Amino acid sequence: MIPPEILRSLPLVDEILGSHRQHCHGDDEGYDAYKAHAYRVVNFARALAPDGPQRDDKLAIAAAFHDLAAFDTLDYLVPSIEAQDAWLQETGRENWSDELALMVAEHHRLSRYRQTRAHAPLVEAFRRADLVDVSQGRIRFGIPRSYVTEVRAAFDASVFFKRVVPSGALRAVRKFQLPGFLLPRNALVRSGHEGIDR
Numbered sequence: 001m002i003p004p005e006i007l008r009s010l011p012l013v014d015e016i017l018g019s020h021r022q023h024c025h026g027d028d029e030g031y032d033a034y035k036a037h038a039y040r041v042v043n044f045a046r047a048l049a050p051d052g053p054q055r056d057d058k059l060a061i062a063a064a065f066h067d068l069a070a071f072d073t074l075d076y077l078v079p080s081i082e083a084q085d086a087w088l089q090e091t092g093r094e095n096w097s098d099e100l101a102l103m104v105a106e107h108h109r110l111s112r113y114r115q116t117r118a119h120a121p122l123v124e125a126f127r128r129a130d131l132v133d134v135s136q137g138r139i140r141f142g143i144p145r146s147y148v149t150e151v152r153a154a155f156d157a158s159v160f161f162k163r164v165v166p167s168g169a170l171r172a173v174r175k176f177q178l179p180g181f182l183l184p185r186n187a188l189v190r191s192g193h194e195g196i197d198r
C-alpha cells in the first residue's frame with residue numbers, strides 16, 4: 001500500500017469543532033487533543049478507504065463528531081450522532097445522515113463490518129482508522145508502520161486518551177449510565193436511525 005500525502009489542514013474539522021466548543025466544558029487542552037485524534041483518524045481512513053464522491057468531506061465530518069460527547073459521558077455515541085445530525089440538517093447535508101450515523105455508531109466494533117451491509121466502505125474504513133490510533137499503531141490494517149508513526153507524530157492527541165476519556169468514564173459510572181458504546185445497534189435505535197445498517 002502506498003499511503004496518500006498527509007493532510008495537515010482539514011477546514012471542515014476545524015469549522016465543526018470551532019462551533020461545538022461548548023462540549024469540552026472549558027477543557028481547551030483536551031479539546032485540542034481530540035482535534036488531533038480526529039485529524040489522525042481522517043488520515044488513516046483516507047489510506048484505507050476506496051475513493052468515492054465526497055469521501056474526504058464525509059470522513060472529516062464523522063471524525064469531528066465521532067467522540068465529541070466523550071467530554072460529557074462515556075455513553076457518548078448517541079449524543080455525538082445527535083449533534084452530527086443537527087449539524088448536517090443545518091448545513092443542508094441531511095442526505096448523508098444515515099451513512100455518517102453508521103460510521104459513528106459502528107466505530108467501536110472489534111470485528112469487521114461486513115462488505116454486504118449498508119455503507120460498508122466508509123463504515124469499515126472509519127472503524128479501522130480509529131482502531132489504528134486507539135491501538136497506538138499496533139494494529140495497522142496494512143498501512144505502513146512509518147506512515148502511522150508520521151501521522152501520529154504530526155498531531156498530538158495524548159491528552160485526549162490519557163485524561164478526557166477516563167474522566168468521562170468516571171462521570172458515567174457516577175451517574176450509573178449504561179456504557180452504550182458497547183451496544184452499537186442500541187445506539188442506532190436511540191439516535192433515530194433504527195434499521196439503517198441492513
Ligand SMILES: [Fe+2]
Nearest residue numbers: 037066067130
Ligand atoms: Fe475515536
